[in-house]
Amino acid sequence: MLHILTVKQHMKKRPKGLKAPKTKYKNDWKSMSLENLEKDHWGEPPHDSHVVKTCHQLRKKPLKDFETEDLRIMIGQNIGLRYLIPLALETLRENVLAEGDFYEGDLLKSVLTSDREFWRKEKDLFTELEEIVSDNEQVLKEQGPKLWDAFKEMKKKYKFKEKRNTACFTCIHVMTKSKPILFVSHDDDSSWEFTCGANEHSEEEIKIISLEEATDIDGSINELADMPEGVCAERENIGARWIKK
Structure with a gap:
């Protein structure tokens, strides 16, 4: 954990004014390094740590030469996700249990536990990840049940732009989990409502919870x-499709 914090702390010291990666990839982007793609040169490692030195070295390596372990390390540190996640998905599509130096499925584990904010923004990539995991559901349940559980947990993670403690309305049936959420409303005053879909609720049946609780x-x-x-x-x-009105 100390090594991970060290890398993240170093990332926070990057010079200001750096350009964000372009939305569209260049045709030869895989032949380039993260340093070139992000136009962000870190210089020499500030600490004599294996993880820190490895991450610095990998930032100089052409992406086409990345191996599974390289992807696992960098994605595990949330470095270069914009470019490395697509590469990881290519690898996982070939073998969902692709492994680096630790254990079978360690690449998928790094992908599933990477920055949630990245996945909230990159919905197309998340859809691709969902397809890969769904196509390999049986394999994961039999050979990697913890990975399957991690994926289910990932899907449950909070994706709303509002703060987690934002108050919202629900009904006693949803709050006690006696009935599922079948009706959702995002009102003109920005408030959210999540109920079981019953036509009427008494005042006593209306409850207030946080968005995260919902x-x-x-x-x-x-x-x-x-x-x-x-x-x-x-x-x-x-499981049914949401119909918006």
């Missing part, structure tokens, strides 16, 4: 995190 109850509502104000969504049951 996602803990049912992680699938994260699919509606970007729903604009003044729109509501309904579904017939858990």
